[in-house]
Amino acid sequence: MAQIIFDHVTKKFGDETALENVSFEIEKGEFVFVIGRSGAGKSTLLNLIMKQEEATSGRITVNGRRLDIMKRRKISAHRSRIGIVSQDVGLLKDRSVYDNILFALWATEHGSAQMKKTAMRVLGLVGLVGKSESFPDELSGGERARVLLARALSTSPDILIADEPTANLDPDASWDLMQLLAEVNYQGMTVVVASHARDLVTIMKKRCISLVSGMVVADEKNSIYNQKATDIFEERRILARKK
Numbered sequence: 001m002a003q004i005i006f007d008h009v010t011k012k013f014g015d016e017t018a019l020e021n022v023s024f025e026i027e028k029g030e031f032v033f034v035i036g037r038s039g040a041g042k043s044t045l046l047n048l049i050m051k052q053e054e055a056t057s058g059r060i061t062v063n064g065r066r067l068d069i070m071k072r073r074k075i076s077a078h079r080s081r082i083g084i085v086s087q088d089v090g091l092l093k094d095r096s097v098y099d100n101i102l103f104a105l106w107a108t109e110h111g112s113a114q115m116k117k118t119a120m121r122v123l124g125l126v127g128l129v130g131k132s133e134s135f136p137d138e139l140s141g142g143e144r145a146r147v148l149l150a151r152a153l154s155t156s157p158d159i160l161i162a163d164e165p166t167a168n169l170d171p172d173a174s175w176d177l178m179q180l181l182a183e184v185n186y187q188g189m190t191v192v193v194a195s196h197a198r199d200l201v202t203i204m205k206k207r208c209i210s211l212v213s214g215m216v217v218a219d220e221k222n223s224i225y226n227q228k229a230t231d232i233f234e235e236r237r238i239l240a241r242k243k
């Protein structure tokens with residue numbers, strides 16, 4: 001069974017349809033980009049996987065569990081199996097890098113020796129052991145993004161979700177971060193990345209699920225950023241409206 005299954009999922013916010021009849025399956029160990037313009041529905045799709053939002057219709061299954069019938073007391077266990085890299089869940093500015101990681105670990109691990117070991121291991125993975133005592137404001141944008149990744153990895157999730165992880169990063173830092181995500185995926189973790197960083201997505205040549213106005217218009221392996229498919233779809237839609 002696939003690790004993430006969307007089966008005819010629609011998500012509405014009032015009159016606004018954020019996702020429409022979306023179906024796909026993501027296998028364990030896959031690296032998938034979710035691409036599309038601003039407002040296409042990328043964050044909504046990620047939030048549904050996390051069960052931060054509820055689907056209006058359709059069925060979502062993650063790690064073998066249906067989210068629509070998941071008991072309230074199971075939700076935190078579900079979320080703890082998913083690591084999130086998002087600028088929205090920022091770092092605590094008055095805590096060191098090391099403490100930021102420890103803070104994430106308090107919910108899942110016991111024993112300070114083990115927590116310390118884990119924190120240093122994930123900081124090592126992202127190449128930031130030397131910055132463990134720094135505060136977020138003392139880091140570059142790229143380093144802060146890597147701390148967000150280290151924090152997401154600290155709880156050993158099954159799935160890593162990244163929402164526009166390279167937003168606000170320069171090309172070198174963006175590339176470094178993508179390489180780290182690829183490395184994490186190479187170690188076996190499922191990675192789902194929402195992005196509109198066209199060049200990076202094209203270079204990475206991974207599976208791309210392309211969204212236009214909440215609809216999947218392309219889902220291709222070894223894909224480049226498929227602007228053509230989305231443009232053709234937009235054109236058809238505009239023509240259909242005019243008829």
Ligand SMILES: Nc1ncnc2c1ncn2[C@@H]1O[C@H](COP(=O)(O)OP(=O)(O)OP(=O)(O)O)[C@@H](O)[C@H]1O
Nearest residue numbers: 013016017018036037038039040041042043044045
């Ligand atoms: N909580 C909400 N309430 C109302 N409308 C929402 C809500 N969240 C998202 N939407 C709407 O759903 C649509 C999809 O939004 P979403 O944030 O998923 O897009 P996105 O592709 O992630 O965009 P961006 O790249 O700008 O982050 C948009 O039209 C947005 O206005």
